[in-house]
Amino acid sequence: MNKLTCFKAYDIRGKLGTELNNEIAYKIGRAYGQIYQPKTIVVGCDVRLTSEELKQATIRGLNDAGVDVLDLGLTGTEEVYFGAFHLDVQGGIEITASHNPMDYNGMKLVRENARPISADTGLKEIQTLAETENFSEVKIKGKTQKYNILPEFIDYLMTYIDPAKIRPLRLVMNAGNGAAGHVIDAIEAKFKELNVPIEFIKVHNEPNGHFPNGIPNPILVENRGSTRDAVLIHGADMGIAWDGDFDRCFLFDEKGQFIEGYYIVGLLAQAFLLKQSDEKIVHDPRLIWNTLDIVEQFNGVAVQSKSGHAFIKDVMREHNAVYGGEMSAHHYFRDFAYCDSGMIPWLLAVVVLSETKQSLSSLVEGMITKFPCSGEINFKVEDTQKTIQKIFDHFADQNPAIDQTDGVSLDFGAWRLNVRASNTEPLLRLNIESRLDKNPQPMQVYVDELTQLIQG
Structure with missing residues (x-):
């Protein structure tokens, strides 16, 4: 029995060739199919050079376990999450290494309604079956068809804004040559159709698995320059940068200053509580005072959870929380099946900028002054x-x-x-x-x- 070291607490991640390859991807797909026996699941992948072949191997494993697959093509993680709760399917797999080094890849797995599969909710069972290869043969193998989820995903995202209330804004959008570019283009087209007065300045928008401008991970200080510079050169109202699979977005104010994810949690909590007070807001324990202050100010209820997406999602479900935020730039939404999204946060920030008629720096400077933090x-x-x-x-x-x-x-x-x-x-x-x-x-x-x- 070959021990597989690519299984982590929340997902699958490993060094290419040794820890993760096409053979291992096939076994993971086969094990997922045998354990959960879904009729159909969605599968997508990021722009990494190995992601497409790992996706095809995973799909072969799923088909051999009798599972039908909707192949979503090049996607961010949240498009797979969206497909898993929006379509008539029973799960999803995204092939992604997110912000890991060039020689890595990985997978994020969910069940029906985009419920996460982590070490204590099924990932260990998948690992054991993939290691033992105790696969049972099925009479009817699954089929695969391509499916374009983008139009439905964009229509869903538009439910977070009221086009008539959006004021003219100029935004820098930095996809970092990751998977976000096709969604940014589609939102831009949708905004034009709906007469939303927003201008996009696009930076590193083309997907490119060679990552000529570095692996997209804006949490690293050295990766922030291109967004900051574009904001200043173009006089933009806000800059947005994403990681490789765009489940995290990072905001820059009109002065090109990077805003710590901690203060964005407060900003988004405020956005939801302005619409509806008494809602529950889930936060992690790393930095809390600003969030508690805002939630109290806007008559919400703060609930603390252990860090990590599996814990936050569970606590949100338990308390029916409208929003959950981590200072690491993961933001979770009840109406998005409690999943994290890198597209919804900046749309909500646009709503707050429009409704308050304030700049992003003036919205957060009070928080930063009142509750200074070290950053992680x-x-x-x-x-x-x-x-x-x-x-x-x-x-x-x-x-x-x-x-x-x-x-x-x-x-x-x-x-x-x-x-x-x-x-x-x-x-x-x-x-x-x-x-x-x-x-x-x-x-x-x-x-x-x-x-x-x-x-x-």
């Missing part, structure tokens, strides 16, 4: 648990309020920190925030103290 700082450490304990012990005599929803959060009243082991990489992730009204101390003081403690 990653450390390579030998033993994450040992390091967390060291931090815990160091601050014990200050009697902080302790929360262990995800890693350890220590709240000192005037400032707080959250430290946690990454779910996906051998890293320790640190986030710090403070309250300006109680604490004039510069953020760097805390960053330096914790850095010394972790690395010392």
